[in-house]
Amino acid sequence: MNLTDPASVLAVIERERPDLIVHTAAYTNVGGAEKDRSECWTVNVEGTRYVARSANAVGAKLVHISTDYVFDGQTGNYAEDDTPGPVVNYYSLTKLVAEEAARAAERHLIIRTSFRPREFAYPVAFSDVYTGQDYVDIIAPEIALAVRHALEIEQGTLHIATERKSVFELARRRKPDVQEGTRAQAGVTLPGDVSLNTGRWAALKAQWSAQ
Numbered sequence: 001m002n003l004t005d006p007a008s009v010l011a012v013i014e015r016e017r018p019d020l021i022v023h024t025a026a027y028t029n030v031g032g033a034e035k036d037r038s039e040c041w042t043v044n045v046e047g048t049r050y051v052a053r054s055a056n057a058v059g060a061k062l063v064h065i066s067t068d069y070v071f072d073g074q075t076g077n078y079a080e081d082d083t084p085g086p087v088v089n090y091y092s093l094t095k096l097v098a099e100e101a102a103r104a105a106e107r108h109l110i111i112r113t114s115f116r117p118r119e120f121a122y123p124v125a126f127s128d129v130y131t132g133q134d135y136v137d138i139i140a141p142e143i144a145l146a147v148r149h150a151l152e153i154e155q156g157t158l159h160i161a162t163e164r165k166s167v168f169e170l171a172r173r174r175k176p177d178v179q180e181g182t183r184a185q186a187g188v189t190l191p192g193d194v195s196l197n198t199g200r201w202a203a204l205k206a207q208w209s210a211q
């Protein structure tokens, strides 16, 4: 489907009539979003609105993939019910508003997460950006587990990430010769510490493993 075309989104969802929709698509180029605001807004906010409406049309639950960037990065260890914002870049603004669009789905679960490709792709990694993000081969199975249980997870928001560390520390795990840098070198404003409190996720997993 083309997310920016509401008829296309509704047609696919009405044809498939799923119980669960996992909405992963987005405009994800954080730097590009500063110049390309209209496209980023249309895909992330309007696209999510069309998916939420279509979910309601067939009674499906919507799992919406969001980001740790909805927080300002001043304190870190953010819990699901901490107040988000103010966001520090345009991509983050659209993802924060997209969460509200997703909440228009009568049944929804918003997963805030963060991940990188299996290999660290850059020569430099920032030591003053703290995160709970991890490599996709570590995060994806966690998200898959949440998706398998999504119909039974209580409505709301869920953080899925690993422990707090700097991006430099994370990068060194798979690219030992990566150079240390600072976020002032990024072409876009990045939040300082968007590490997530994952207590809710840990409690859910403990509950399932006890069953």
Ligand SMILES: NC(=O)c1ccc[n+]([C@@H]2O[C@H](COP(=O)([O-])OP(=O)(O)OC[C@H]3O[C@@H](n4cnc5c(N)ncnc54)[C@H](OP(=O)(O)O)[C@@H]3O)[C@@H](O)[C@H]2O)c1
Pocket: 001, 002, 003, 004, 023, 024, 025, 026, 027, 028, 043, 047, 065, 066, 067, 068, 095, 113, 114, 115, 116
């Ligand atoms: N990567 C991260 O660090 C990170 C962190 C936190 C949250 N997230 C969130 O996780 C989700 C997945 O991220 P990702 O890194 O896997 O993104 P990605 O690799 O950029 O993939 C985004 C997908 O969205 C699709 N898409 C874009 N515009 C579309 C449109 N108009 N209609 C239909 N499909 C469209 C793209 O399709 P084409 O390839 O055909 O363009 C692509 O398959 C996103 O919601 C993102 O915001 C990512």
